[in-house]
Amino acid sequence: MSDAPVFDAPVFDAAFLERFDTLLRWRRDVRHFAATPVAEEDVQALLEAATLAPSVGNAQPWRFVRVRTPAVRALLADHVDAENVRAASGFEEPARRDAYRALKLHGLREAPELLAIFCDERPAAGHGLGIATMPEMLRYSCVTAVHTLWLAARARGLGVGWVSILEPAAVSALLDVPQDWTLIALLCLGHPEAPSHTPELERRGWQAREPLADRLFER
Numbered sequence: 668m669s670d671a672p673v674f675d676a677p678v679f680d681a682a683f684l685e686r687f688d689t690l691l692r693w694r695r696d697v698r699h700f701a702a703t704p705v706a707e708e709d710v711q712a713l714l715e716a717a718t719l720a721p722s723v724g725n726a727q728p729w730r731f732v733r734v735r736t737p738a739v740r741a742l743l744a745d746h747v748d749a750e751n752v753r754a755a756s757g758f759e760e761p762a763r764r765d766a767y768r769a770l771k772l773h774g775l776r777e778a779p780e781l782l783a784i785f786c787d788e789r790p791a792a793g794h795g796l797g798i799a800t801m802p803e804m805l806r807y808s809c810v811t812a813v814h815t816l817w818l819a820a821r822a823r824g825l826g827v828g829w830v831s832i833l834e835p836a837a838v839s840a841l842l843d844v845p846q847d848w849t850l851i852a853l854l855c856l857g858h859p860e861a862p863s864h865t866p867e868l869e870r871r872g873w874q875a876r877e878p879l880a881d882r883l884f885e886r
């Protein structure tokens with residue numbers, strides 16, 4: 668079998684790299700959504716983009732659940748709101764607790780689309796390659812799919828909000844998924860109310876981005 672490419676490989680020129688950098692800088696976690704629906708072809712394009720992500724052993728362990736039932740959406744939002752109240756009470760310092768309460772940390776009631784991404788912990792694809800010592804690689808693979816979807820959404824002017832203030836087992840039960848699936852992400856998807864260059868947590872004084880130099884080590 669020949670390894671020769673069937674198509675000419677594209678060249679990503681300087682102009683593309685600059686645009687790509689802009690995409691990375693303008694990707695945001697979004698919690699404020701306009702009511703405008705997301706075009707079905709965009710939803711499909713995002714899901715297809717997510718499946719281009721890398722995965723251990725090419726196992727493609729991601730499983731996508733679209734939340735289409737209003738009653739299920741309402742139960743998810745109620746669950747996250749309840750967990751959010753619990754999380755707030757975990758902050759002992761009153762000023763920090765008040766600051767936490769003032770944050771908007773999900774758009775589950777307004778976002779036009781909700782998507783849950785699960786990891787199939789026993790995927791048939793991949794034949795177990797790469798997970799003998801680090802089975803968590805399957806979950807990491809699903810995270811790469813989430814990030815791929817996130818960027819593909821932003822490139823189309825859509826926003827994604829990752830919601831993690833929840834009990835994964837409760838969400839799995841609400842979405843009635845197989846036992847072998849682990850929740851990776853609950854995502855809100857829609858048109859952002861306003862695009863932003865700066866993370867919302869930074870704009871609200873909770874946590875700013877920090878310099879790479881503080882995160883880079885050499886040995």
Ligand SMILES: Cc1cc2nc3c(=O)[nH]c(=O)nc-3n(C[C@H](O)[C@H](O)[C@H](O)COP(=O)(O)O)c2cc1C
Nearest residue numbers: 694695696771772773829830831832865866867868
């Ligand atoms: C794994 C993960 C979980 C997150 N969970 C939440 C969440 O529950 N609620 C929320 O408002 N943002 C959540 N975020 C978004 C982060 O707050 C956000 O990525 C960070 O503040 C940086 O902002 P940016 O994504 O706009 O650059 C999550 C992000 C990641 C990667």
